[in-house]
Amino acid sequence: MFCPKCGKKNKEGAKFCANCGAELKRRSNNEKSASTKEKALGSQPAELQSGSKAKNEVQKSDGSRAQKVQKVRKNAWMRWTITIAVLAIVAGTGFFIYQNNQTPSNTKSNSADYTATANSESGSSSSSSSKASSSKASSISFPKSKVEGTIEDAFGDISGTTSVYVSPTDSSEKVVSHNGAQRAASNIKLFIMVTAYNAISEGQLNLDDEYTLKDSDKVDGTGAIRELTAGTKLTIQRLIDYMMEDSDNTAANIMIRELGGMDAVNKQIKKMGATDTKLERMLMDTDALKSGKDNYTSVTDLGETLKKIYNHQMISTKYDNAMLDVLKQNKNRTKLPHDLPDEATVYNKTGEFDDYGVENDAAIFGNTKGSFVIVVMSEDGQRNEQINQMNSFGSVMYKGLLEENE
Structure with a gap:
């Protein structure tokens, strides 16, 4: 049925419009008959008639990247616009200053139809269920129901298993969907980096220490170190940089x-x-992989780790800032940050494993209005579909939380 307010086509039997939220009333048989005749005569709701060619192509849903991106953005636009207008009238909004290299001081779901639920940490995050709890409000507007709807629009229909985490950096508020242990791929390197800086902070390791490369160190996959000659000396700092910026497996x-x-x-x-x-x-290590061993993490573990680093709650201000500097230099911006404006600040680490249909990205997005953590892990999926939806999801979330948050 079509929404009488915005013209959006909804599932038969829906009570509310998925686009604008208006109540949908079931039509009588006479009304359905009249509607059928109008359709036969080529009549459409006014907004659909006046839509551009691009919007009409979105409704055909032929699976192309442009169509899926437009679908997500069109559906999300109404959610964000309505929510932000209401919040502005009822409570107003605030802002907090965000600087590229200065982070804030210490602050600290699964469902059948892919509806995410706001939750807070409560023991092991491997549970697929989500719990709501009281939480500190963010300085940026964080309309949980709209975030949930945007997640469903972006990932509800794609193949495989996709998990999502979204949370303002200055609040315990969050939306988590389908959390659980998944193949980490190169996202495991985030935890190796944290371990390294912790060892450095405790004096067990020094950033200036040198390592002499051996041929036996070299492994395939991403990275440039395997192309260096044996005997090359690399500092610990350089190894960390290679590992995070180039996702170097040898490093x-x-x-x-x-x-x-x-x-x-x-x-x-x-x-x-x-x-x-x-x-x-x-x-x-393909032998270990064949024996059933792999590296695992979850969107919650990645999201909470990034938030702790950003808020100087992981190791110390000095070393957490050092990790942010490394994350800011990551060269792979093909997923969640792909469509962001130039003024956006991004800290991220990706992971991919084609053999298992894995495409992951864990990031912090920010501008002068605020910042938030966004993580997507997808496995057993189709690469182009996964990346296209990550592109649009990252863009919609950035716009909804940071550009329209005024």
Whole structure:
């Protein structure tokens, strides 16, 4: 049925419009008959008649990137506009100053139809259920129901399993959907980096320490270190940079060994409270993979880790800022940040594993109005579909939370 207010086509039997929220009244048989005749004569709701060619193509839903992006943005636009207008009238909004290299001081769901639920940490985050709890309000507007709707628009119909985490950096408010342990791919490197800076802060490692590259260190996959000649000297700082900025697998394996092995990294992960995260194999260890071992994490573990780093709650202001500097230099911006404006500040780490249909991205987006954490993990899916939807989702969330938050 079509919405009498905005003209959006909704599922038969829906009580409210998925686009504008207006109440939908079931039509009588006479009205349905009249509507059928109008359709036969080529009559459409006024907004659909006046729509551009691009909007008409979106309704055809032929699976192309442009059509899916327009669909997500069109549906989200009404949600964000209506919500922000109401919030402005009822309570007004605030803002907080955001600077590229200065972060705020210490602040601290699964459902059948893919509806996300606001929750807070309560023990192991591997549970697929979500719980709502009281939380500190953010300085940016965070309309949970609109975030949930945007998640459903973006990922509700794509193949595979997709989990999402969205939360303002200055609040415990959050929306988490389908949380659970998934293949981490290169996102496990975020936890290796935290372990490294913790060891540095405790004097167990020095950023200026040098490592001499061996041929036996080199592994396939992403990264440039494997192209360097044996005997090349690399500082710990440079190894971290390679591991995070280029997602270098050889650098990651060297860092794991320099830190004392997988047990040392897992000890730090446990200390962090990342209950869904575990390092079970070295990068590109296909034998371990065949035996059933892999590296896992979740959107909640990634999201909470980024939030702690941003708020200087992970190690210290000095080393948390150092990690932010590294994340800011990440070269892969093809997923969630792809369609953001130039003025957006981005800290992120991606992960991908084509053999298992894995496409992940964990990021912090910010501008002068505020900042928020956004994480998407998708596995057993189709790469182009996953990335296209991440592009549009990142753009819609940035616009809704930071550009229309006035």
